Amino acid sequence: MSTRRLRLGVNVDHVAxxxxxxxxxAPCPVRAAKLAAEAGADGITAHLREDRxxxxxxxxxxxxxxVGLPLNFEMAATEEMVALALKVRPHAACLVPERREERTTExxxxxxxxxxxLRPLVARLRDAGIRVSLFIAADMRQLEAAASLGAPVVxxxxxxxxxxxxxxxIVELERLRRSASACASLGLECHAGxxxxxxxxxxxxxxxxxxxxxxxxxxxxxAIFTGLTPAIREMRRLMDKARGLA
Ligand code: PXP
Numbered sequence: 001m002s003t004r005r006l007r008l009g010v011n012v013d014h015v016a017x018x019x020x021x022x023x024x025x026a027p028c029p030v031r032a033a034k035l036a037a038e039a040g041a042d043g044i045t046a047h048l049r050e051d052r053x054x055x056x057x058x059x060x061x062x063x064x065x066x067v068g069l070p071l072n073f074e075m076a077a078t079e080e081m082v083a084l085a086l087k088v089r090p091h092a093a094c095l096v097p098e099r100r101e102e103r104t105t106e107x108x109x110x111x112x113x114x115x116x117x118l119r120p121l122v123a124r125l126r127d128a129g130i131r132v133s134l135f136i137a138a139d140m141r142q143l144e145a146a147a148s149l150g151a152p153v154v155x156x157x158x159x160x161x162x163x164x165x166x167x168x169x170i171v172e173l174e175r176l177r178r179s180a181s182a183c184a185s186l187g188l189e190c191h192a193g194x195x196x197x198x199x200x201x202x203x204x205x206x207x208x209x210x211x212x213x214x215x216x217x218x219x220x221x222x223a224i225f226t227g228l229t230p231a232i233r234e235m236r237r238l239m240d241k242a243r244g245l246a
Contacts, residue, residue, distance in 0.1 A: 006205055006239050007042035009072050009193070010232060011216025012063070016046075016054035018220075029059055032220075032228060033067040039232035043091070045214045047074035048081065050098055060088050072214065074135075077102070077114065077121050085125060092131040094155055094214075095121070106137030108157040112145035122149050133191060138172075138179035147186040154183060155191040155214065158204055162195030173203050180209035198222075198238060205242035213239065 012029040033044045046055045064071045070091035075081035076098040085093050097103040104110045111134050125132045133153035136142040146154045161172040183190035193214035222231040240246035
């Protein structure tokens with residue numbers, strides 16, 4: 001069991017989903033991010049999708065400047081998004097797939113298949129001092145591609161692990177564990193996220209090489225019932241428990 005405290009990045013995309021359902025300004029993702037900071041989040045994550053279905057352009061500089069936590073800017077590997085990242089200069093940029101042809105079978109970015117496209121983008125972000133991570137499946141080929149692209153960080157896609165149950169989930173958990181351990185050998189910092197909730201977070205949080213979890217949809221949903229602050233505190237408690245810290 002690792003006793004190192006895990007970082008929790010709170011993804012505020014779905015606060016913006018609710019806002020955009022009616023247009024206007026409420027509920028405000030920047031307000032949610034400030035509350036997340038007070039509740040013990042270590043970072044804020046936001047995905048500016050090409051279709052702007054939740055976070056919109058004006059949210060990004062505000063999330064960076066008004067919240068006081070590192071911003072992890074999730075983005076497609078496109079020229080438009082790179083230009084925006086270079087303008088806003090978030091702490092980190094996580095490259096995620098948006099189109100089907102950019103994905104691996106498990107849904108992560110196809111870092112291996114897209115190598116030639118990604119290489120210059122990763123270099124430009126890195127040269128601007130932005131910490132680049134690649135959201136990839138727990139797959140050795142993708143991990144090696146991430147390392148050869150010069151990305152310092154990968155975020156392992158936990159979506160499949162969250163969707164399945166029983167023996168299948170144990171197999172997937174083992175794959176995530178092996179990938180996290182391979183990250184250490186390849187010199188990659190290991191994050192994880194997608195689909196995490198109270199009932200599935202602990203085995204992922206217990207993987208010693210994982211240093212950050214990014215969690216959004218469940219927390220925003222739970223906030224409807226308990227409020228955002230208690231939801232984040234409970235997630236924090238479960239993560240600390242898994243690390244032997246609670
Ligand atoms: N990490 C990445 C790279 C993501 O794209 C997402 C979803 O936007 C998350 C984490 C958070 O996933 P969820 O909203 O299911 O917690």
